Amino acid sequence: MFTKIEHGPLMDRVYRHQRHFYDATRKYYLLGRDPMIAGLNPPERGSILEIGCGTGRNLILAGEAYPKTSLYGLDISHEMLATAQKKIEAAGIGKRVKLAYADAAEFNPQVLFGRRHFDRIFISYAVSMIPQWQTVVEQAVGHLAPNGSLHIVDFGDLADLPTIARKALYTWLDWYHVTPRNDLFDVAEAIGLQNNAIVHKQQLYRGFSWITIIRRKSV
Numbered sequence: 001m002f003t004k005i006e007h008g009p010l011m012d013r014v015y016r017h018q019r020h021f022y023d024a025t026r027k028y029y030l031l032g033r034d035p036m037i038a039g040l041n042p043p044e045r046g047s048i049l050e051i052g053c054g055t056g057r058n059l060i061l062a063g064e065a066y067p068k069t070s071l072y073g074l075d076i077s078h079e080m081l082a083t084a085q086k087k088i089e090a091a092g093i094g095k096r097v098k099l100a101y102a103d104a105a106e107f108n109p110q111v112l113f114g115r116r117h118f119d120r121i122f123i124s125y126a127v128s129m130i131p132q133w134q135t136v137v138e139q140a141v142g143h144l145a146p147n148g149s150l151h152i153v154d155f156g157d158l159a160d161l162p163t164i165a166r167k168a169l170y171t172w173l174d175w176y177h178v179t180p181r182n183d184l185f186d187v188a189e190a191i192g193l194q195n196n197a198i199v200h201k202q203q204l205y206r207g208f209s210w211i212t213i214i215r216r217k218s219v
């Protein structure tokens with residue numbers, strides 16, 4: 001286990017070179033991202049935050065799908081943020097997107113983005129890389145507007161894979177500091193219960209990827 005202080009530099013080391021071919025390679029195995037974006041369904045002029053936004057790929061697609069929304073992204077890797085900023089400018093949506101450097105486990109959205117709440121927050125393949133991911137999920141729910149929802153997509157428990165393939169995949173993911181969160185659904189249920197929120201769970205691709213949605217009720 002690495003400490004929080006080392007986590008940003010670690011992510012920069014992981015992504016310094018990979019960020020240049022990240023989107024081209026990840027489309028084959030970061031499955032479920034597009035269905036997750038399709039399910040965001042924000043209010044027409046709503047606000048959307050991605051925690052751990054990486055190269056900005058998801059924010060660009062969300063911007064296309066929901067053209068009047070305001071978009072926000074944060075990440076702990078300067079390297080990833082540099083790529084995200086470039087891609088977002090190239091996509092022509094620079095004016096609608098604000099990016100910030102921050103640790104998902106302790107950020108103040110008012111300081112970073114000048115707003116306290118978001119209509120939608122999503123976390124795509126980042127809970128499997130964040131040691132304090134449960135705190136991140138708890139805090140994200142606290143940053144939701146009334147009727148807001150938090151959408152998480154990540155690796156599932158891979159239970160349908162043959163044992164040998166599952167072990168090989170876990171080893172490979174570990175090289176990249178990725179740990180599938182097999183208790184993601186249980187943790188989402190518990191956090192939903194604490195916050196009087198409704199929790200949805202979806203398994204895709206025979207459990208390869210999981211989506212969970214924590215939806216706040218109106219106050």
Ligand SMILES: C[S@@+](CC[C@H](N)C(=O)[O-])C[C@H]1O[C@@H](n2cnc3c(N)ncnc32)[C@H](O)[C@@H]1O
Pocket residue numbers: 007011026030033051052053054055057058074075076077080102103104105123124125126129130
């Ligand atoms: C596997 S990438 C996913 C990127 C993007 N969400 C996607 O779906 O393509 C994980 C991202 O989470 C970021 N990350 C990891 N730990 C973080 C933390 N504690 N706070 C903010 N971002 C973090 C990494 O820097 C990286 O950009």
